[in-house]
Amino acid sequence: MTFANEDEAYNAYNAYAIWKGFGVRKGQKSNNSKGILRICTFLCNCEGYSSPILPHEQRDVYRTVKRTGCEACIKFKIEDGVWVVTRFEEVHNHPFIDDKQKHLIRSYQHITDSDKNTLTSLAGDGIRATQACAFLLDETIASFVWAFQSFLKAMGNKAPKTIFTDQDHAMENAINTILPNTNHHLCIWHIGKNATHHIAHLLRSSGFRDKYWHKLLYQCESELEMENIWKAMCHELNLGDNKWLDNLYRVCHK
Numbered sequence: 502m503t504f505a506n507e508d509e510a511y512n513a514y515n516a517y518a519i520w521k522g523f524g525v526r527k528g529q530k531s532n533n534s535k536g537i538l539r540i541c542t543f544l545c546n547c548e549g550y551s552s553p554i555l556p557h558e559q560r561d562v563y564r565t566v567k568r569t570g571c572e573a574c575i576k577f578k579i580e581d582g583v584w585v586v587t588r589f590e591e592v593h594n595h596p597f598i599d600d601k602q603k604h605l606i607r608s609y610q611h612i613t614d615s616d617k618n619t620l621t622s623l624a625g626d627g628i629r630a631t632q633a634c635a636f637l638l639d640e641t642i643a644s645f646v647w648a649f650q651s652f653l654k655a656m657g658n659k660a661p662k663t664i665f666t667d668q669d670h671a672m673e674n675a676i677n678t679i680l681p682n683t684n685h686h687l688c689i690w691h692i693g694k695n696a697t698h699h700i701a702h703l704l705r706s707s708g709f710r711d712k713y714w715h716k717l718l719y720q721c722e723s724e725l726e727m728e729n730i731w732k733a734m735c736h737e738l739n740l741g742d743n744k745w746l747d748n749l750y751r752v753c754h755k
Contacts, residue, residue, distance in 0.1 A: 504577075507541065514543050514575050515608050522597030523547070524566065525608040528574065532652050538579050546608065547571040566607075569595045591636040622655050645675030653679065667691035668752060687752065689718055699745035709738060 502512040511527070518525045524546035531540035551568040558619060576588035596633050603609060653660060660680050665688040676685050696714070703709040713734035721727040731750065735741050 502586045506581075510541070510577055510584045511543060513598065518545075518553075519603060519606060519609050522599065522603060523573070523593060523595075524598075524606040540576070540578055541584075542576045545571040545593060547593070547682055548574065559640040567595075571595055572648055618655075622651075640669060640671055642671045642674050642678075645669075645672045646679055649679040668749075669694065692718065692749070695745075700743070703738075703740075708736070713738075 504513060511525070515525045525543050526546045526548075528542035528544040528548070529540075530538055530542075533539045546566050547569045548571050549568050550570055571594050573590050573593045574588070575586060575590075577584045578587045579585070598606060660683050663684040663686060664676060664680065665686050667677070667688055668691065673685065676683065704714065713730060716730055717727060717734075721730065735746075739748055
């Protein structure tokens with residue numbers, strides 16, 4: 502098996518590792534007398550053994566990977582720019598990570614260029630990513646105003662034509678303040694999620710779910726059609742006193 506460069510070789514082994522359920526890290530490299538790379542090894546991230554944690558370090562050191570002396574690896578020899586596999590050890594001495602935890606494997610994690618640019622912009626304003634996340638946890642008007650102002654700055658003060666959100670009132674007020682000319686719509690996914698909490702008893706009925714609810718969410722092609730279906734639903738099922746549906750209707754009309 503051969504590869505054209507280091508990235509191809511690493512990505513191929515890393516993809517295999519994620520499929521199996523282990524992480525990868527880069528091992529030693531060897532150059533020839535001219536300083537040209539000749540040997541490269543990629544290791545299981547459980548290779549080797551961890552140095553002992555001293556008593557005074559107990560509260561400061563948290564290791565996400567337990568080194569077990571695993572010898573699984575892949576070794577390449579680079580000949581005329583071509584990466585050739587010369588050794589492949591596939592036996593591990595530790596359990597593999599299950600599918601639900603694979604996203605936590607360090608070599609699986611990747612930051613896109615757009616994410617890097619966002620983090621760079623935040624850092625330029627003296628804001629760490631952790632600070633931004635903590636600030637947004639407030640879900641107050643002030644925090645959302647800051648978020649949309651930062652978004653506008655990152656986009657060169659060009660506001661989006663349309664934005665989809667949940668029914669958060671603080672976010673709605675912030676959008677009206679910072680993005681007054683942007684069309685604000687409710688996210689269908691959030692409506693469906695909230696419906697399971699507020700009208701679960703209705704969703705269990707096909708007379709409501711299939712005849713009306715799914716049509717309202719996914720099949721209406723005009724405002725008039727939506728109005729007619731909504732009125733028919735409320736009349737037939739006597740839903741005029743349902744506070745959540747009434748509030749949803751009023752929000753949709755804003």
